[in-house]
Amino acid sequence: MTKSDSRETLRSNVLNRVSDAIVSLNSDLEYTFANPRAEQLLDATEESLRGTYIRDAFPEVADTVAEQQISEALETGQEQTFERYNEALDRWFEVRVYPDEDGVSVFFTHISERKERGLDLERYEQAIEALPVAVGINTPGEEGRFEFVNQAAVDMLGASSKSELQDHAPGDTYANPDERKRFSEQLRETGSVEQYEVQLTTLEGETFWGSMTANLTEIGGAEYIIGIIEDVSERKQRVQELEAKTRAIEAAPIGVSLSNPQQDDNPLTYVNERFEEITGYAAEEIRGRNCRFLQGETTDEEPVSAMRDAIAAEESVTVELRNYRKDGEQFWNRVSIAPVQTENGPSHFVGFQQDITEEKQREQELKENKEQIAEQNDALKSFAKIVTNAERTLNQRITDLLNLGATYLDLDVGILSEIDGSEYTVRDVVGPAEAIEPGDSLNLTDTYCSLVYEADGPVSFHSSDDGGVKDHPAYQNKGMESYIGVPVFVDDHRYGTLNFSRPESREAPITDAEESLVRIMAQWVGTELTRQQRQEELERTSQFLKDTQEVAKVGGWEVSLQSERMRWSEELYRIHELPLDANPTPEEGIEFYHPDDRDTIREAFDRLTTEGEPYDLELRIVRTDDNVRWVRTRGEPIYEDDEIVAVHGTFQDITERKESQKELEKSKQVIESSTDIATIIDSRGTITYVSPAVEDVLGYEPEELIGTDGFGYQPDETKTAVAAAIEHVMETPAETKTVQTRFRRADGSWCWIESTLRSRLNDDVIGGILVSSRDITERKEWEQELQRQNSRLNEFASVISHDLRNPLNVAQSRATILQERTDDEFQEHLAPLLNSLERMESIIEDTLTLARQGETIGEMSSIPVMDLVGKCWAGVETAEATLEIDDEFTIRGDRDRLRHVFENLFRNAVEHGVEDVTVRVGRAGEDCIYVEDDGPGILPDDRDKVFEPGHTSATGGTGFGLTIVKRIAEAHGWEVTVTDGGDGGARFEFDTAGLIGE
Numbered sequence: 001m002t003k004s005d006s007r008e009t010l011r012s013n014v015l016n017r018v019s020d021a022i023v024s025l026n027s028d029l030e031y032t033f034a035n036p037r038a039e040q041l042l043d044a045t046e047e048s049l050r051g052t053y054i055r056d057a058f059p060e061v062a063d064t065v066a067e068q069q070i071s072e073a074l075e076t077g078q079e080q081t082f083e084r085y086n087e088a089l090d091r092w093f094e095v096r097v098y099p100d101e102d103g104v105s106v107f108f109t110h111i112s113e114r115k116e117r118g119l120d121l122e123r124y125e126q127a128i129e130a131l132p133v134a135v136g137i138n139t140p141g142e143e144g145r146f147e148f149v150n151q152a153a154v155d156m157l158g159a160s161s162k163s164e165l166q167d168h169a170p171g172d173t174y175a176n177p178d179e180r181k182r183f184s185e186q187l188r189e190t191g192s193v194e195q196y197e198v199q200l201t202t203l204e205g206e207t208f209w210g211s212m213t214a215n216l217t218e219i220g221g222a223e224y225i226i227g228i229i230e231d232v233s234e235r236k237q238r239v240q241e242l243e244a245k246t247r248a249i250e251a252a253p254i255g256v257s258l259s260n261p262q263q264d265d266n267p268l269t270y271v272n273e274r275f276e277e278i279t280g281y282a283a284e285e286i287r288g289r290n291c292r293f294l295q296g297e298t299t300d301e302e303p304v305s306a307m308r309d310a311i312a313a314e315e316s317v318t319v320e321l322r323n324y325r326k327d328g329e330q331f332w333n334r335v336s337i338a339p340v341q342t343e344n345g346p347s348h349f350v351g352f353q354q355d356i357t358e359e360k361q362r363e364q365e366l367k368e369n370k371e372q373i374a375e376q377n378d379a380l381k382s383f384a385k386i387v388t389n390a391e392r393t394l395n396q397r398i399t400d401l402l403n404l405g406a407t408y409l410d411l412d413v414g415i416l417s418e419i420d421g422s423e424y425t426v427r428d429v430v431g432p433a434e435a436i437e438p439g440d441s442l443n444l445t446d447t448y449c450s451l452v453y454e455a456d457g458p459v460s461f462h463s464s465d466d467g468g469v470k471d472h473p474a475y476q477n478k479g480m481e482s483y484i485g486v487p488v489f490v491d492d493h494r495y496g497t498l499n500f501s502r503p504e505s506r507e508a509p510i511t512d513a514e515e516s517l518v519r520i521m522a523q524w525v526g527t528e529l530t531r532q533q534r535q536e537e538l539e540r541t542s543q544f545l546k547d548t549q550e551v552a553k554v555g556g557w558e559v560s561l562q563s564e565r566m567r568w569s570e571e572l573y574r575i576h577e578l579p580l581d582a583n584p585t586p587e588e589g590i591e592f593y594h595p596d597d598r599d600t601i602r603e604a605f606d607r608l609t610t611e612g613e614p615y616d617l618e619l620r621i622v623r624t625d626d627n628v629r630w631v632r633t634r635g636e637p638i639y640e641d642d643e644i645v646a647v648h649g650t651f652q653d654i655t656e657r658k659e660s661q662k663e664l665e666k667s668k669q670v671i672e673s674s675t676d677i678a679t680i681i682d683s684r685g686t687i688t689y690v691s692p693a694v695e696d697v698l699g700y701e702p703e704e705l706i707g708t709d710g711f712g713y714q715p716d717e718t719k720t721a722v723a724a725a726i727e728h729v730m731e732t733p734a735e736t737k738t739v740q741t742r743f744r745r746a747d748g749s750w751c752w753i754e755s756t757l758r759s760r761l762n763d764d765v766i767g768g769i770l771v772s773s774r775d776i777t778e779r780k781e782w783e784q785e786l787q788r789q790n791s792r793l794n795e796f797a798s799v800i801s802h803d804l805r806n807p808l809n810v811a812q813s814r815a816t817i818l819q820e821r822t823d824d825e826f827q828e829h830l831a832p833l834l835n836s837l838e839r840m841e842s843i844i845e846d847t848l849t850l851a852r853q854g855e856t857i858g859e860m861s862s863i864p865v866m867d868l869v870g871k872c873w874a875g876v877e878t879a880e881a882t883l884e885i886d887d888e889f890t891i892r893g894d895r896d897r898l899r900h901v902f903e904n905l906f907r908n909a910v911e912h913g914v915e916d917v918t919v920r921v922g923r924a925g926e927d928c929i930y931v932e933d934d935g936p937g938i939l940p941d942d943r944d945k946v947f948e949p950g951h952t953s954a955t956g957g958t959g960f961g962l963t964i965v966k967r968i969a970e971a972h973g974w975e976v977t978v979t980d981g982g983d984g985g986a987r988f989e990f991d992t993a994g995l996i997g998e
Helices: 003-017 036-044 067-075 110-129 150-157 162-166 176-192 233-251 273-279 303-311 357-387 395-411 449-455 472-480 511-551 571-578 585-592 596-613 654-672 693-698 716-729 777-821 824-853 865-874 896-912 959-973
Strands: 022-027 031-036 079-086 091-099 103-110 136-137 146-149 193-200 207-219 222-231 257-259 268-271 319-325 330-343 344-355 415-418 424-432 441-443 459-463 480-491 493-500 554-560 567-569 616-623 627-638 643-653 677-681 686-690 734-746 750-760 767-773 861-863 882-885 890-893 916-921 928-935 975-980 986-991
Touching: 003 693, 022 036, 022 750, 031 036, 036 103, 067 079, 067 091, 067 103, 091 824, 136 150, 146 162, 150 162, 150 222, 176 193, 176 207, 207 233, 233 896, 273 344, 303 319, 303 330, 319 449, 344 716, 357 395, 395 415, 395 493, 395 585, 415 449, 424 493, 424 986, 449 459, 493 511, 554 571, 567 571, 571 643, 596 616, 596 627, 596 643, 616 777, 627 654, 654 777, 677 693, 677 750, 693 767, 716 734, 716 750, 716 767, 750 777, 861 865, 861 896, 865 882, 865 890, 865 896, 865 916, 890 896, 896 928, 896 959, 896 986, 959 975, 959 986
Parallel strands: 882 916
Antiparallel strands: 022 031, 022 103, 079 091, 091 103, 136 146, 136 222, 193 207, 207 222, 257 268, 257 344, 319 330, 330 344, 415 424, 415 493, 424 441, 459 480, 480 493, 554 567, 554 643, 616 627, 627 643, 677 686, 677 767, 734 750, 750 767, 861 890, 916 928, 928 986, 975 986
């Protein structure tokens, strides 16, 4: 085989294996080769074709594009390519002609499918061009460009041509760049987006709403976005308008419903939310039902018939009727219905529902209010008439108001109460006879007025159910059903209540108007009681202020800087011991100060008058009697138009306080060095402090007792008395209590201790009960011995009284008979005899008093001094004498013994004074009682002698009266002194050692 043959064989093998049909033609256009694929397409074998002229083999080729292109390739020697449709084969071919030195090689590629796809594409393009929506293909990203757009896109986006539109990026068509970004992100995530509504803009800047559908796809290995845009602006507007109407209907403040008259029974097909709220039914429970399900027993037939007739006549109507909510509650419903007309008649009936329950209630309330206002006006007229009736007393007018209130409120009982703590006292009352009377006292918690105090305001209810009071004692004990009570304030403090009640319920609740009238009544009552109280207080205050200046020793002063005139109050004159007609100048006032304090007050006064600097100083003054007194002087400026025109201030005698302060300082030292034991215990008896004297008296170190139980050192028989004393001083902190108890010493022996207790629980320093104790073992033993002696003395006194009085009585009787029967010659002898016998009887009486009353006292109790003094005064022959009691207070002591004290003092004042002597009893300081008269008084040299037995200056006196006074006073632990009275008579003062109470 030659090389040429080999190459030909290789060429033939290769051409036989390719997929295209291949034939070779010589320069005469005769077939020289055909591969198997060509044999298949030409439906002829290579053998039958070889050497055959092309026109002979295929006559239809003559004068065709194929023949022309082959001939041109031979002539030009250039490759030719063309497409040819073979009708015989009904196929499209792509033909490529390659000339060579021997002829041409022709390649046939079957392209029917591709040709068909092209035709389809052409048809698609025509269809896309005809679409009313914009279609485009673009590359993604911010730099993407339109690769294809249809004419609708050009028109929609306002371009003049496709090329103009393709010069713009797709992102330029978004009205909001952020929206483009969101769209791109969603497309990237999902690969497709459907009906994405967004605002777009034309090339001219006009905006419109578009609905976009897009897919992300790959074409020829590149990524593209195929998108469709529909202009939905009109639809969007219609939807927005529809949504706005729907929202308006849903948000309407009235119920809206639609019913379908074309269906049986005209069922409801739509209701808004307000309809659901009004009726309590959900929409799914309503749809498909006739609206009569809202009707009930109390629904009036007339408005229902009116609606039925309107529907039948296809007319509008508005009615008001009672309907029922889902929970059964009734409500007033204003219903308006109207037909929705179409060409074929009404398609629906629209209904509007308004809940007018409150409106109806207001109408009813307005009607009732008019009636109540008329009643209230009548009541107010009666109220005005009552309170302005000056001919009736306050109590009578209060009773009239209670009657008015009970009638107006239709309640049986009207009460003005006074409440003190938990005690409820009926001050005034009207109601059924004998039900309750003024002065009756109840526990506050048993009355409905406790609710008023808890609420600190009006409380009212027309039944127990309304008030929720069935568990209250007033209901359980009295069965009171209806009540109204209002607090009464007197001088801005709660006084009590004004209340009305009855056992039966009221038909109607208590109205605001009724409550208002009761409040007006209570306010008037409180105001009048305040006025009455203030009037009484004013009368007391004028005297009180006068007394206060004297007791507190406080005066006032003022200096006018223009006139340099100084004015003093009366107390200031008394403090300086100047007569009221004295008229000291400011400089003279300064001269009263102690020489060591004058510069201080002068400098302070100068700063006050020139700079307006106030002062508050404690200095000394020297009175006209050279007596030095401590005073607290205060000064302040008085301005007019920012100029100091005067200065004023107060002036108080604080000598006693100053002395008390000194005494207090001494007491601190005395306690530490005192032989008496000072102890502080808490309310349970635990010792929290004890002074060093306990070691000397009881043998304990103070540290041993602190923190221990004080009761543990006492026997059982005296513990009760100590516990009672602790309880007493805790309940009455102003009082002291003295007890005697046995106490175990450190060595185990027992002694008697006398302790005085005073509560200082509220004292920041002491913070407990202060106990002052002393060892009275010797005194107890002495008292026991004295008691035995007194018993023997009483026995002796009884014998003396009996044995002396019998013969004395005989002598008095015989002397009296003789006086009646003898002549004048013996009368001058009998009169002295009878006087002597009467004196002997007085001596016996006073001797018995001294013997029996002595220095011991009996049971101690709290005694109102006014009551005690009054009885003592009544027991003495006082002739024209007058008794004045300056204060009301109580005193602790033995009532029987103290009667002898006051009777003897009253008798002494009457016997030694003038006929119309005035005796005054009062307090002088916290722990001092005085009894004074305006008689001749007692000379200073005789003041110590008057208490000696037998000393008297009165004719026929025994001289024992003041001795008895002193003995009984000392038995109470008091000290008695004699001084000058305020009006020049005698003044007896008793230092009671803290036994005076309020």
